[in-house]
Amino acid sequence: MLDKKITFTLNGKKVEFIGDPLRRLIDTLREDFGLTGVKEGCGEGECGACSVIKDGKLVTSCIIPMGAVYGADIWTIEGIRDTELGSTIVEAFADGGAVQCGFCIPGMVLASYVLLKEKSDPSEEEIRQAISGNICRCTGYDLIVKSIRLADERRRGV
Amino acid sequence: MNTCYIPENLTEALEIRRKTHALPLAGGTDLMVQAKQGIGINPVFKSPIMIITGLDELKGIRVEDDGTLVIGALTTSAEIAADERVFYHIRTAASQMGAISLRNTATIGGNIANASPKGDLPQPLILLDATLTLASLDGEREMKVDDFITGAKKTALNDDEIIKEIRVKPVEANYLFYHKIGTRKANAISKLSLSAMANVKDGLILDFRASSGAAGDKVKRKREVEEMLIGKAVSDIPSLKDGFLTAWNGILSPHAMPTYRRESTKRMLSYFLDKISEGAELGIIS
Numbered sequence: 001m002l003d004k005k006i007t008f009t010l011n012g013k014k015v016e017f018i019g020d021p022l023r024r025l026i027d028t029l030r031e032d033f034g035l036t037g038v039k040e041g042c043g044e045g046e047c048g049a050c051s052v053i054k055d056g057k058l059v060t061s062c063i064i065p066m067g068a069v070y071g072a073d074i075w076t077i078e079g080i081r082d083t084e085l086g087s088t089i090v091e092a093f094a095d096g097g098a099v100q101c102g103f104c105i106p107g108m109v110l111a112s113y114v115l116l117k118e119k120s121d122p123s124e125e126e127i128r129q130a131i132s133g134n135i136c137r138c139t140g141y142d143l144i145v146k147s148i149r150l151a152d153e154r155r156r157g158v
Numbered sequence: 159m160n161t162c163y164i165p166e167n168l169t170e171a172l173e174i175r176r177k178t179h180a181l182p183l184a185g186g187t188d189l190m191v192q193a194k195q196g197i198g199i200n201p202v203f204k205s206p207i208m209i210i211t212g213l214d215e216l217k218g219i220r221v222e223d224d225g226t227l228v229i230g231a232l233t234t235s236a237e238i239a240a241d242e243r244v245f246y247h248i249r250t251a252a253s254q255m256g257a258i259s260l261r262n263t264a265t266i267g268g269n270i271a272n273a274s275p276k277g278d279l280p281q282p283l284i285l286l287d288a289t290l291t292l293a294s295l296d297g298e299r300e301m302k303v304d305d306f307i308t309g310a311k312k313t314a315l316n317d318d319e320i321i322k323e324i325r326v327k328p329v330e331a332n333y334l335f336y337h338k339i340g341t342r343k344a345n346a347i348s349k350l351s352l353s354a355m356a357n358v359k360d361g362l363i364l365d366f367r368a369s370s371g372a373a374g375d376k377v378k379r380k381r382e383v384e385e386m387l388i389g390k391a392v393s394d395i396p397s398l399k400d401g402f403l404t405a406w407n408g409i410l411s412p413h414a415m416p417t418y419r420r421e422s423t424k425r426m427l428s429y430f431l432d433k434i435s436e437g438a439e440l441g442i443i444s
């Protein structure tokens with residue numbers, strides 16, 4: 001079986017991948033593109049550490065094969081943290097004390113980004129829902145929820 | 159080394175399927191986990207794979223003139239959950255599957271074809287007598303979801319077929335109930351689920367349906383048992399309830415935690431029937 005050429009957009013740039021279309025997106029991002037902000041926790045879609053944004057939606061890159069990325073628009077923490085909303089969230093996480101070991105944080109920031117992109121002034125329940133697929137072993141979530149609220153307030157200028 | 163095809167349209171997919179019997183990969187949320195090797199190592203599949211994720215012909219939701227709801231096999235749980243035209247039980251079940259990222263990836267076709275007794279969507283689909291359109295190079299055939307899933311992880315899918323879409327006719331009802339008991343809030347696959355619906359008019363039960371998920375090798379539903387209540391007066395529910403609950407319990411065959419599953423099912427159905435019998439406000443019983 002010949003390797004397939006798969007073109008897609010990665011953090012705003014056109015890129016191509018040549019190889020086994022069943023290679024996991026996470027391995028391509030970390031090993032072929034050096035985007036090590038994408039973390040591998042469970043490798044089974046359960047923990048959210050490997051979260052990326054695909055066509056505007058939060059997905060777990062450990063269970064997505066390259067063949068499903070054909071023509072897609074992929075964003076990782078490396079691209080999102082340079083956006084206006086992304087940097088606001090990253091700063092709010094730091095100021096709000098949301099970060100301990102940091103392993104879950106790239107995924108948390110991406111989950112928050114998708115939420116805040118879609119919603120202004122989300123309720124606590126909506127925030128908890130939005131990060132419900134992202135497991136944090138350190139913080140107990142409360143400071144993360146507070147930091148997402150802080151990010152939302154800052155970008156709304158309140 | 160994996161053999162993998164990426165067809166560009168349904169016809170090409172059906173040709174590949176006929177020639178190679180390659181297994182369709184839709185969202186990959188079941189297949190990728192099964193084939194997982196480890197960090198940095200490509201997953202290994204025992205059979206050829208065909209990635210159908212990009213096939214637009216299998217995507218989207220539409221409503222036909224007679225009210226039939228048609229859901230493309232590649233429609234994700236998130237898309238189903240977000241669409242107000244989708245009937246209550248299906249939409250609620252889709253909205254409670256996994257966490258957001260899972261719902262953005264998992265497809266309805268994959269959930270049905272996977273035929274896990276713990277899968278969340280077959281249960282409401284079977285409640286509503288949903289059918290599948292199965293496509294092959296020879297044409298299409300139509301089959302009830304209940305007949306398609308023949309047992310745990312077993313289906314009637316031929317090795318040259320692909321699920322194209324799911325068709326659901328509207329069912330008249332004015333009391334609706336859905337409840338899923340999962341392990342933890344996000345990414346919880348059903349430990350147990352129950353759908354129920356009743357159509358009540360002028361004190362009479364014109365229709366009654368229920369279906370139990372994760373309480374046997376496949377979704378459990380039985381018209382004969384439902385008929386114990388159909389045509390009866392709402393005021394007779396208290397005297398019919400015990401017999402009905404015993405009969406419903408008789409169709410369940412849970413393997414693990416049977417007592418827990420039987421008791422929980424009984425409690426949920428009993429709650430629903432009590433609400434109807436008390437004359438609760440029409441609509442969703444929560």
Ligand SMILES: Cc1cc2nc3c(=O)[nH]c(=O)nc-3n(C[C@H](O)[C@H](O)[C@H](O)COP(=O)(O)OP(=O)(O)OC[C@H]3O[C@@H](n4cnc5c(N)ncnc54)[C@H](O)[C@@H]3O)c2cc1C
Nearest residue numbers: 045184185186187188189256265267268269271277278321
């Ligand atoms: C973290 C996590 C949480 C989960 N939580 C839930 C949950 O709460 N509830 C639940 O029900 N499930 C859950 N699942 C299981 C899984 O996500 C679902 O079963 C999902 O709907 C499968 O769809 P897919 O498109 O990803 O399937 P795939 O993995 O792509 O395919 C699954 C099977 O279906 C076949 N198939 C797919 N599409 C077609 C088609 N169009 N025609 C013919 N055959 C086809 C494939 O060949 C394969 O055999 C979870 C999985 C994970 C990893």
Ligand code: FES
Nearest residue numbers: 041042043048062
């Ligand atoms: S590593 Fe992908 S979800 Fe855990």
Ligand code: FES
Nearest residue numbers: 101104136137138
């Ligand atoms: S900060 Fe350590 S896992 Fe979340």
